[in-house]
Amino acid sequence: MDYFQYKDNQLFCENVPVSEIAQQIGTPVYIYSTATFQSHYKKVAEAFAELNPLICYSVKGCGNINICRLLAEMGSGFDVVSGGELYRVLQAGGKANKVVYAGVGKTDEEIRQAIEAGIAYFNIESEAELTNLSSIAAQMVRQVQAALRVNPDVDPKTHRHTTTGKKETKFGVDLERALKVFEEFGHDDHIKLNGIHLHIGSPVNTVEPYIRAIKKTLVFIDELRDKGFPIETLNIGGGFGADYSTGEAPVAADYATAIIPLLRDKKLKLILEPGRSISGNAGILVTKVLYMKQGGNKTFAVVDGAMNDLIRPALYDAFHFIWPIRTKNNFAITDRNNTVEMPGVQKMDVVGPVCETGDFLARDRLLPPLQRDDLLSVFTAGAYGFAMSSQYNSRPRAAEVLVEGDSFRVIRRRECYEDLISLEKE
Numbered sequence: 001m002d003y004f005q006y007k008d009n010q011l012f013c014e015n016v017p018v019s020e021i022a023q024q025i026g027t028p029v030y031i032y033s034t035a036t037f038q039s040h041y042k043k044v045a046e047a048f049a050e051l052n053p054l055i056c057y058s059v060k061g062c063g064n065i066n067i068c069r070l071l072a073e074m075g076s077g078f079d080v081v082s083g084g085e086l087y088r089v090l091q092a093g094g095k096a097n098k099v100v101y102a103g104v105g106k107t108d109e110e111i112r113q114a115i116e117a118g119i120a121y122f123n124i125e126s127e128a129e130l131t132n133l134s135s136i137a138a139q140m141v142r143q144v145q146a147a148l149r150v151n152p153d154v155d156p157k158t159h160r161h162t163t164t165g166k167k168e169t170k171f172g173v174d175l176e177r178a179l180k181v182f183e184e185f186g187h188d189d190h191i192k193l194n195g196i197h198l199h200i201g202s203p204v205n206t207v208e209p210y211i212r213a214i215k216k217t218l219v220f221i222d223e224l225r226d227k228g229f230p231i232e233t234l235n236i237g238g239g240f241g242a243d244y245s246t247g248e249a250p251v252a253a254d255y256a257t258a259i260i261p262l263l264r265d266k267k268l269k270l271i272l273e274p275g276r277s278i279s280g281n282a283g284i285l286v287t288k289v290l291y292m293k294q295g296g297n298k299t300f301a302v303v304d305g306a307m308n309d310l311i312r313p314a315l316y317d318a319f320h321f322i323w324p325i326r327t328k329n330n331f332a333i334t335d336r337n338n339t340v341e342m343p344g345v346q347k348m349d350v351v352g353p354v355c356e357t358g359d360f361l362a363r364d365r366l367l368p369p370l371q372r373d374d375l376l377s378v379f380t381a382g383a384y385g386f387a388m389s390s391q392y393n394s395r396p397r398a399a400e401v402l403v404e405g406d407s408f409r410v411i412r413r414r415e416c417y418e419d420l421i422s423l424e425k426e
Contacts, residue, residue: 283382306352
């Protein structure tokens with residue numbers, strides 16, 4: 001699952017006590033495991049090796065350039081959704097010809113930046129975008145490769161904010177319209193429209209939605225080929241799950257076992273865009289208890305981590321397992337599940353200092369008795385954790401730390417008050 005494990009009732013990241021990092025760096029702090037990133041990437045690569053895919057790590061989930069560099073050194077490509085993400089990848093040593101670029105609102109400046117860099121594919125979201133891309137490529141006297149993002153109208157049964165493969169989303173083109181798009185742009189002088197892109201949502205914790213989406217899309221690809229459109233590439237996107245609870249998500253081999261037979265002998269170059277499945281369990285957020293408070297029948301643990309540090313619970317009602325960094329024998333855990341059945345636990349809300357009722361990391365959670373200065377680990381925080389953090393309430397953003405074996409280093413320093421106003425000074 002990952003390299004965050006309890007030894008002698010103390011949480012370690014690889015071989016480093018988490019308490020040691022918190023003591024030196026302070027809290028809140030994001031802590032990442034090098035070995036977990038490497039292990040999860042290798043599992044995806046090995047599972048799909050038969051199809052020799054281009055694996056494009058999704059930068060939006062966890063985009064620190066030190067982590068992008070780590071994955072680039074392993075041969076990873078990258079899925080980007082903005083000019084800033086492309087800049088990160090290039091600064092990290094990523095290869096532009098292994099970059100795919102998605103997003104419904106690419107600006108002209110971002111498109112030019114990507115063409116100049118020489119990215120592999122634009123994932124196209126609309127007819128208007130194709131028109132604009134062709135115009136810009138013509139001005140630059142370049143030809144670009146593109147994949148049309150199609151919506152197979154498959155419901156992945158995830159949160160409504162992260163369902164992206166239905167007809168009624170802002171992403172992509174429904175299958176009924178997609179043929180007309182190819183008839184209009186399939187022989188464009190400046191766009192080589194030779195790919196299909198899917199992304200049905202995230203996290204998708206069953207393989208069945210992928211099977212349905214790919215089967216529908218393969219029928220469409222056959223139709224396109226029959227009409228003379230040479231489809232060379234199928235990008236099935238990302239969305240593979242991560243274990244927010246122990247055993248919640250299929251492993252990479254489970255997805256591959258279901259998907260490979262569908263694509264074997266189809267003469268398609270496969271692109272994958274895993275993000276959460278690689279980074280989710282590779283990171284934790286460590287936060288400190290400031291106060292214990294009683295409010296009516298409720299108990300609150302007020303901590304120094306807040307919704308501006310980890311917004312997923314407030315935004316998605318997301319579950320993150322939380323447990324103290326140090327425990328006693330009677331509170332030792334083996335699984336990270338929603339309900340911890342053991343004597344002595346207490347039901348409480350874990351809340352932050354931000355002035356919003358929605359500022360919580362957990363509600364009605366069973367935890368051991370807590371007191372001021374106790375350290376808590378918020379697990380599976382490596383995806384959409386720091387990446388979605390903000391300076392709301394003028395709170396400096398947390399530090400990021402990367403552990404490798406017996407050592408650790410700060411890969412993003414904690415912000416200070418001067419950072420909050422540095423861009424506002426005349």
